[in-house]
Amino acid sequence: GAQRSGLRVRGLTAHYGPVTALDDVDLAAPAGRVTAVLGANGAGKTTLLRTVSGLLRPQAGRVELGEVDLTGASAEDVTRAGLAHVPEGRGVITELTVEENLRLGALLGAARSSVRTPPAIADVYSLFPSLRRREKQAAHSLSGGERQMLVIGRALLSAPEVLLLDEPSLGLAPRVVSRIFAVLRELVDTEGIAVLLVEQNARSALSIADTGVVLNLGRVVARSDAATLAEDDELRHAYLGF
Numbered sequence: 655g656a657q658r659s660g661l662r663v664r665g666l667t668a669h670y671g672p673v674t675a676l677d678d679v680d681l682a683a684p685a686g687r688v689t690a691v692l693g694a695n696g697a698g699k700t701t702l703l704r705t706v707s708g709l710l711r712p713q714a715g716r717v718e719l720g721e722v723d724l725t726g727a728s729a730e731d732v733t734r735a736g737l738a739h740v741p742e743g744r745g746v747i748t749e750l751t752v753e754e755n756l757r758l759g760a761l762l763g764a765a766r767s768s769v770r771t772p773p774a775i776a777d778v779y780s781l782f783p784s785l786r787r788r789e790k791q792a793a794h795s796l797s798g799g800e801r802q803m804l805v806i807g808r809a810l811l812s813a814p815e816v817l818l819l820d821e822p823s824l825g826l827a828p829r830v831v832s833r834i835f836a837v838l839r840e841l842v843d844t845e846g847i848a849v850l851l852v853e854q855n856a857r858s859a860l861s862i863a864d865t866g867v868v869l870n871l872g873r874v875v876a877r878s879d880a881a882t883l884a885e886d887d888e889l890r891h892a893y894l895g896f
């Protein structure tokens with residue numbers, strides 16, 4: 655089998671002008687694991703994903719995918735290397751149909767020489783049957799949950815080694831969140847993808863994560879296996895809001 659590679663971040667530091675959004679952050683998102691990044695508003699979670707995916711340049715530190723150094727690489731090169739970023743706010747192209755959105759993802763998968771065979775669009779429909787029922791509909795007609803399924807499906811079609819998800823549960827009903835998280839968990843277990851899951855909804859995230867990293871004001875304040883974090887009353891009250 656091909657070598658699966660996870661993500662590693664070392665000493666990552668990012669500023670917006672005078673504001674330090676990330677301060678010397680170390681973390682690993684290994685293949686076949688869900689790693690949750692938790693913390694309140696402004697903790698630096700979105701900045702972490704944007705820096706890893708090449709949208710922001712770090713002032714210091716390194717981003718590595720397996721043996722490949724991606725520090726400072728463009729977003730396009732990062733995607734080609736095998737990292738798929740699903741940003742907050744469900745970036746579907748609303749004028750296109752569900753199927754057309756998915757075809758865009760499939761183009762990326764075909765363009766990239768992957769160690770992984772990209773799934774077919776039909777495989778995405780098997781994961782998320784409600785998308786199949788709406789394949790000819792414009793994406794603007796989808797519910798929030800369906801849009802989230804669509805962007806995740808589109809990301810999977812690029813055959814990523816690492817999937818970065820920014821707040822996939824935001825604004826969704828608990829039942830929909832459970833469904834999406836169950837699919838993610840299955841993909842991680844069967845395909846060995848590395849998932850880095852940014853969530854303010856710490857309770858749900860920890861229920862599917864293997865490990866968690868807690869950020870506060872741009873710094874890592876805790877890291878542990880998910881069960882340990884979920885049972886730590888002090889930490890929960892201070893940083894996780896449940």
Ligand code: ATP
Nearest residue numbers: 670673674675693694695696697698699700701702
């Ligand atoms: P949220 O859940 O609200 O997105 P977060 O944990 O993702 O929070 P970030 O969005 O990464 O946090 O923000 C980290 C810090 O950087 C905050 O102090 C925020 O105000 C600041 N920040 C974020 N984006 C910008 C920007 N474009 N310009 C200036 N400061 C920014």
